[in-house]
Amino acid sequence: MLIAMTASSALKTDRYELTMLEAALRDGTAARQSVFELFSRRLSGGRRFGVVAGTGRLLSLLRDFRFGDDELRYLRDAKVVDADALRYLEGYRFAGTIRGYREGELYFPGSPILTVEGTFADAVILETLALSVLNHDSAVATAASRMSIAAGERPLAEMGSRRAAEDSAVAAARAAYIAGFGATSNLEAGRTWGIPTMGTAAHSWTLLHDSEEDAFRAQIAALGTDTTLLVDTYDIRQGVETAIRVAGTELGGVRIDSGDLPIMAAEVRAQLDELGATGTKITVTSDLDEYAIAALAASPVDAYGVGTSVVTGSGYPTASMVYKLVARQGSDGGWVAVAKASADKASKGGRKAAFRVLADGVAQSETVLVADGFEELGAQQHPDGRALQVTLVDQGEIDTAFEGPEGTIAAREHHFRVREELPVRALALSKSDPAIPTVFEDVR
Amino acid sequence: MLIAMTASSALKTDRYELTMLEAALRDGTAARQSVFELFSRRLSGGRRFGVVAGTGRLLSLLRDFRFGDDELRYLRDAKVVDADALRYLEGYRFAGTIRGYREGELYFPGSPILTVEGTFADAVILETLALSVLNHDSAVATAASRMSIAAGERPLAEMGSRRAAEDSAVAAARAAYIAGFGATSNLEAGRTWGIPTMGTAAHSWTLLHDSEEDAFRAQIAALGTDTTLLVDTYDIRQGVETAIRVAGTELGGVRIDSGDLPIMAAEVRAQLDELGATGTKITVTSDLDEYAIAALAASPVDAYGVGTSVVTGSGYPTASMVYKLVARQGSDGGWVAVAKASADKASKGGRKAAFRVLADGVAQSETVLVADGFEELGAQQHPDGRALQVTLVDQGEIDTAFEGPEGTIAAREHHFRVREELPVRALALSKSDPAIPTVFEDVR
Numbered sequence A, B: 001m002l003i004a005m006t007a008s009s010a011l012k013t014d015r016y017e018l019t020m021l022e023a024a025l026r027d028g029t030a031a032r033q034s035v036f037e038l039f040s041r042r043l044s045g046g047r048r049f050g051v052v053a054g055t056g057r058l059l060s061l062l063r064d065f066r067f068g069d070d071e072l073r074y075l076r077d078a079k080v081v082d083a084d085a086l087r088y089l090e091g092y093r094f095a096g097t098i099r100g101y102r103e104g105e106l107y108f109p110g111s112p113i114l115t116v117e118g119t120f121a122d123a124v125i126l127e128t129l130a131l132s133v134l135n136h137d138s139a140v141a142t143a144a145s146r147m148s149i150a151a152g153e154r155p156l157a158e159m160g161s162r163r164a165a166e167d168s169a170v171a172a173a174r175a176a177y178i179a180g181f182g183a184t185s186n187l188e189a190g191r192t193w194g195i196p197t198m199g200t201a202a203h204s205w206t207l208l209h210d211s212e213e214d215a216f217r218a219q220i221a222a223l224g225t226d227t228t229l230l231v232d233t234y235d236i237r238q239g240v241e242t243a244i245r246v247a248g249t250e251l252g253g254v255r256i257d258s259g260d261l262p263i264m265a266a267e268v269r270a271q272l273d274e275l276g277a278t279g280t281k282i283t284v285t286s287d288l289d290e291y292a293i294a295a296l297a298a299s300p301v302d303a304y305g306v307g308t309s310v311v312t313g314s315g316y317p318t319a320s321m322v323y324k325l326v327a328r329q330g331s332d333g334g335w336v337a338v339a340k341a342s343a344d345k346a347s348k349g350g351r352k353a354a355f356r357v358l359a360d361g362v363a364q365s366e367t368v369l370v371a372d373g374f375e376e377l378g379a380q381q382h383p384d385g386r387a388l389q390v391t392l393v394d395q396g397e398i399d400t401a402f403e404g405p406e407g408t409i410a411a412r413e414h415h416f417r418v419r420e421e422l423p424v425r426a427l428a429l430s431k432s433d434p435a436i437p438t439v440f441e442d443v444r
Helices: A015-027 A055-063 A069-077 A081-091 A120-124 A127-149 A164-176 A187-193 A203-208 A212-223 A236-247 A261-274 A290-294 A402-417 B014-026 B056-062 B069-078 B081-090 B118-126 B125-150 B168-177 B187-192 B203-208 B212-223 B238-246 B261-274 B292-297 B405-421
Strands: A031-038 A095-100 A114-119 A156-158 A229-231 A253-256 A281-284 A302-308 A321-329 A335-337 A351-359 A364-372 A385-387 A389-394 A437-444 B033-040 B099-101 B115-118 B156-159 B226-231 B253-256 B282-283 B302-305 B321-329 B335-337 B351-359 B362-371 B385-389 B389-394 B438-442
Touching: A015 A081, A015 B187, A015 B203, A015 B212, A031 A120, A031 A127, A031 B203, A055 A127, A055 A389, A055 A402, A069 A081, A069 B187, A114 A120, A114 A127, A120 A321, A120 B203, A127 A156, A127 A164, A127 A290, A127 A321, A127 A402, A127 B168, A156 A164, A164 A187, A164 A402, A164 B125, A164 B168, A187 A402, A187 B014, A187 B069, A203 A212, A203 A229, A203 A437, A203 B014, A203 B033, A203 B118, A203 B253, A203 B321, A212 A229, A212 A236, A212 B014, A229 A236, A236 A253, A236 A261, A236 A302, A253 A261, A261 A281, A321 A351, A321 B203, A402 B321, B014 B081, B014 B118, B033 B118, B033 B125, B056 B125, B056 B389, B056 B405, B069 B081, B115 B118, B115 B125, B118 B321, B125 B156, B125 B168, B125 B292, B125 B321, B125 B405, B156 B168, B168 B187, B168 B405, B187 B405, B203 B212, B203 B226, B212 B238, B226 B238, B238 B253, B238 B261, B253 B261, B261 B282, B321 B351
Parallel strands: A156 A302, A229 A253, A253 A281, A281 A302, A364 A437, B156 B302, B226 B253, B253 B282, B282 B302, B362 B438
Antiparallel strands: A031 A114, A031 A321, A095 A114, A095 A389, A321 A335, A351 A364, A351 A385, B033 B115, B033 B321, B099 B115, B099 B389, B321 B335, B351 B362, B351 B385
């Protein structure tokens, strides 16, 4: 019998987090209240906005962030940490609070995407897991959102699983869905996250048969006339002719996976119309990215399938988010804002509250209020600003509304909503500055 | 109690594989003996060689490629396939044979990296899983091997987990290790694959304390004088001074994570020597890739830590491997070589046997013999060629020698061995053609 059992996520962690924990337990600083912030100093690739994704996955992984017998045995046998640290880890449950941007929200340089509060011990060991999930998923979502904007009303399917490691493929399908894609080829993404799945046949299907006609007949017998036939295994013109001869003019669609797409799409459309198949749709799937999609806007294409470029973030496979200590308790019990000082990697200390300032519904700035501790920020509001942070984990209690298929749908809806606030210049694909400036206001 | 339980890998699959299966069961072609080949038409990014990685992971995932109750329920409820296909999947175990390049082996355009033989039904549904694993892991290993060549005798550690999705981070650590890295920051990679792990402290460790000196003292108390202190949180010169004052001249190492590294390394080395800490090593970790590593060859650096660039394949996060039907049984029971005909994505039909042809121990060509079926190739040898393919799965029986930590070590050793065969021009980092040509010889 198969038992559905989730593995612990606790070792998806860099060793130095546990060596710091060991040293902090020894000198007593492990118990210092600390605020870590996950943010990005810049937007990769001259993008005009970033899209937060991964939050819902992170919350579920946090639920499984437990050091069980297997994990503790490895840490002991490999001499990663000492006995005191092992004892601490054995009882570890994240007991702190995480506030952050809603999944699907936009972000800009310096946006406080996640704020993790707890003891140093509580919060320091989430660094790698939080960054792994958010950096990957946000990179995919950011690229996907640009593709979704370029595609306009035409449906967009993610089919890049083969070009991503087998588990990131599932995460990528989810991130693309949140950012505007309508379906995925990946069945695990369908099962786990409730994303619609699609796909009919590969070239191997045609090659398996003694003729293209045999292959098309067999596919239609199994999947119905409404299916999509892949017409470019041999000669596209011949393929289209055979497709309509076999399926009739009610054929659902044809797919083109090679060739010069603007030319091919126009030729295939003309041929389909000539044959009377005016309702047969054309799907194109060959090495598309946001630029190729935009270039096809005037072509008679009905749907896009995107593979490699979306799962690899279209040239930027990771966001540049970092996880930094920004405030901690001092030896007197009060709050101290802290930050690394080096010129090229400086960060802004202090706890933050973030607002998207709007005028006539259009985003004007990312306004970030900065203070040392909790109290100054608690009651802060902004007259023209939409508050960007919500409580995701409250003293160890994970808000389940952000998890699972429901959280995924909510993130997608949120993304569509907030994308509407972007100024028009944010929708262009060329490299530029962030669409709105980030404004820090010190409220200390 | 935690039960170690592996989840099924069977849905990490594109939907069209199962719709083809359904249609093939219906028209009887599901039982046709078929040969699928996994290969790459080109080397990404003007690389001079590719490195095969992922094979050991794929074999373990193949072991878990089972359709259990949960998987079948999803496929039924989501109406992915019909009842006949569900019945077939319920009993599915891969019963075919997989031959392929050993993990760690080099590959070139057209190298038959994996050959999957079985019925069409058996083999078609492995397409996505095989490509996901091999494309990702080989992209990382190819980049890692170039970094390892650039680093020469200096140790190289992988620390990019935070810039890769949480599971691909583990796979990336493994691929980098196979291609020449000596350690990883990722604890799960240590547990699962037996890779040495490393890491001491982040900037947050220093910021947590009331002073840099407090932080250094606490770290040395916990981890000993042999530890590595991160000296660039505030001022590097001051950091080095404090480090040696606190630890003494026996300090194991200092780490620099920002700034202009050639200059910083020289200054820090001079300062350490001046302070008498001539044995204290310098590790650098700031945004390194193969070019930055090469540029530091003349600098007094003792070890490199590489993050983003290695886990994202240094600009090429996926290999361009594809999985194509190259031969199948005809209706007369004989073999038919098949291939897609389109100009830009043509492939070479037929079954293949591959040899690295050597002269004086130096690789001269990738020689690939091509035939329709099995018989012509069975006894083929090459007088000056090293046979590149081994049997990984024999009629459903997985060779365990390639799995787990042992398989990983063996792959690493194999990689070092075969890298020695490369001509000198293959070791340059600039973009160029493949180091050796691929020569196809038809033996039909």
